[in-house]
Amino acid sequence: MTTPALFITGAGSGIGRAVSLAAARDGWYVHAADIDHAAAAQTLEQVEQRGGHGTGHGLDVTDAAAVAQTFTALDSAAAPLRGLFTAAGIDTGGAAHELDPAVWRRVLEVNATGTFLVVQRALEAMMPGGGSIVLCGSPAAQVGFAAGGATAYGASKGAISSMTRTLAVDYAPFGIRVNAIVPGPTETPLMWANVPPAEVDRMRDQVEREVPLGRMAQPEEIAESVLWLLSDRASYTTGSLLPCDGGVLAKSSISV
Numbered sequence: 001m002t003t004p005a006l007f008i009t010g011a012g013s014g015i016g017r018a019v020s021l022a023a024a025r026d027g028w029y030v031h032a033a034d035i036d037h038a039a040a041a042q043t044l045e046q047v048e049q050r051g052g053h054g055t056g057h058g059l060d061v062t063d064a065a066a067v068a069q070t071f072t073a074l075d076s077a078a079a080p081l082r083g084l085f086t087a088a089g090i091d092t093g094g095a096a097h098e099l100d101p102a103v104w105r106r107v108l109e110v111n112a113t114g115t116f117l118v119v120q121r122a123l124e125a126m127m128p129g130g131g132s133i134v135l136c137g138s139p140a141a142q143v144g145f146a147a148g149g150a151t152a153y154g155a156s157k158g159a160i161s162s163m164t165r166t167l168a169v170d171y172a173p174f175g176i177r178v179n180a181i182v183p184g185p186t187e188t189p190l191m192w193a194n195v196p197p198a199e200v201d202r203m204r205d206q207v208e209r210e211v212p213l214g215r216m217a218q219p220e221e222i223a224e225s226v227l228w229l230l231s232d233r234a235s236y237t238t239g240s241l242l243p244c245d246g247g248v249l250a251k252s253s254i255s256v
């Protein structure tokens, strides 16, 4: 029996790394890709330390030619591509009226266009045999963050929400399911990307007070929901945006 392969972007850190390790545990052959090649290689090392197998790639998801080249080089005979998880993302915030248009473009380029470029090649690889794609959304696609400054990030994740639904419909006839995970505040470098280091502890306390479950998520908790969406256990789930957010999206901040 052949081993199914899972391609993961942003695999060098946070949620992407946690998904890589959980995927290896669940029997996937793991293709770990990140713009930071050394970080992707470290993830692969950790996969192998746990008895898993895979490959590591330095890949900027915004480089269409590099994405195509990477997918062409995958050994799909040994391990046919059956899964994709797109975690590569950045969050550069700022008040909309002051935001440099170059920052807006970069956030959209990485989070939305970069996701699309990888999805294109994964669809091609999966169309003959089916598969499962999980994109990475955010509550910022559905609500305004209290901390503010998430215009570009929220817009990029809005693109993920609509991509998820349209791709799910278009590729259902090929046996390809497409869903998005919607993580709540998760302890990763991206979470604190717009917070001065001296403010991080105070902000963490505040966030933990605001989340209904009373704490932030660990990346491993998000990974378990992603692995479920990737697996046949989710065989009738497609086009869904699955919150794994401690209740953030269920909550209104109005107290009376």
Ligand SMILES: NC(=O)c1ccc[n+]([C@@H]2O[C@H](COP(=O)([O-])OP(=O)(O)OC[C@H]3O[C@@H](n4cnc5c(N)ncnc54)[C@H](O)[C@@H]3O)[C@@H](O)[C@H]2O)c1
Pocket: 009, 010, 011, 012, 013, 014, 015, 016, 033, 034, 035, 036, 039, 059, 060, 061, 062, 086, 087, 088, 089, 090, 110, 114, 136, 137, 138, 139, 182, 183, 184, 185, 186, 187, 188, 189, 190, 191
């Ligand atoms: N951490 C959270 O609270 C949270 C909440 C909701 C959604 N998310 C989403 O989860 C995903 C993973 O984020 P994370 O929290 O694990 O952050 P992270 O910073 O730990 O990981 C992001 C990874 O993406 C890589 N990356 C950035 N630009 C890239 C590019 N152009 N090409 C390839 N790789 C690139 C980075 O090198 C990094 O390894 C992101 O899409 C993020 O928007 C995170």
